[in-house]
Amino acid sequence: MRLLRQVRGFFGTRQEATRGVFPRQVRAFDRAYTIVGLFYACNLFAVFQYMLWWRGLSEIREIDPLWPVFWVPWLGIETAVHGIMATVVLGALAAAFLPHRRSARISAFLGLFLYHALLNSFGKIGHAWHAWILCALLLIFLPDGARSQIARSRAHRQRYLNAFWSAQAMQLVFYSMAGFHKITGVIPQMLRGEVHSFAPEALSYHIAHRLAQTESESILGEAMIAVPSLGWLPFLFAMYLQAFALWVAFRPSIQRPWALGLISFHFVTYLTMDVSFAPSVLLLGLFFLCSPFAPVELDWRRGLRDMPLFGSFFARWARLAPEAV
């Protein structure tokens, strides 16, 4: 338990005031329960979209199967596609109707997992749905039961919130890993005297390379290539948002603005590089813009103080007094 406290201490800031903690927990549980239902409703919408690919997938003649669908060529591609599509559709329907049943959530995850393993078996693994799939995995561990059953017990409510938090944290882990790899990549490139991620023209190089890969066009890409330094500050800011995303799991006061920042990052990525992470935008909206842990009213003073790396600077600069515990 000491370890968990130390982890919280490292990533978090001064604890929230303990006054009113139980009513806050009840309210957070209520919101989390609603968001989980929404997640499975959105999942159903996504799966409906997948159906548009059903026929095309069943007509495929060649596949390079990932490990979860290694058995597809043995069974026959057409039969396997029908089986996987039926699993994903039935799982999504079950979880949207019964999100409080673990069996339904397991079947939703299984369907998603197999479907995306199949979809990524054509030479490249796409990453836009990873967070969605792993959220579906972590939500399996929500305690079973209707809202009123769980709401009766403080321990059950806390366990529910904990499982919900784990799905939040997993999304943030992805961003932090992406951010830290970008930062650690700077050192070898700097030593070689190359353009690196902190350089003003870094983003324009990425855009030019990405667009060259598929001879694509993007709405803002050409402008960024023409004036390479245009992307400097946005790229530095995006790296900061990504790298310190995990801290946000422990600092509820900045969850909503941080999500807005990351969503904006996805917008810019699409407008410049033609790379779409639409599922992540929806997830950030559900789990963070609507976060059950975020304060009801945006407290910018607290938010500034809780900013990773710069929080204490902002606190001094804006002369923000520390909050009483």
Place this chain on the structure above:
Amino acid sequence: MGSYRAHQMFVGVLLALYIAGGCVLRFARDTGEVFPVFSWTMFCYVPNTVTDYAVEILELNGESRQPPLPFHEARGQLTGAGVIAANYVILKLGKALEQGDVSEVSSSRELFERHYLRGSNAPVRYRVIRRVYLPLEFRRSRELIESTPISEYVYSGGVS
């Protein structure tokens, strides 16, 4: 409360394992991943001088293409043109050709042709090239530092 604490520990271990797995995969595998675990090494190195592989179409719909048509410019004519996944298969194919990895060449070629090279009403003649370029210069002027053909094929299976 006991089960709550156990769950908290389980979540912590799971997240730590994912991070550790991702970091190991960054160095252990070319692609940095074993689905759905990924190192999230996206855009972590700025591409200064790029060496990669591309496909150029020499004959499409019964017509010879001179100069050769870059594969991704055949949008609307070939199923994989403009698709990023097709590009990854081309990279794999080019790398395997240069390394003399016969089985990888065969499987990548089969996947590329049967999945991404469909749509022509006559056999498609194409070549794989190795190219070296500076991304910004290439995007502005389409200038390559180096372009070397490494193999040429004809695919007749995808005739529509």
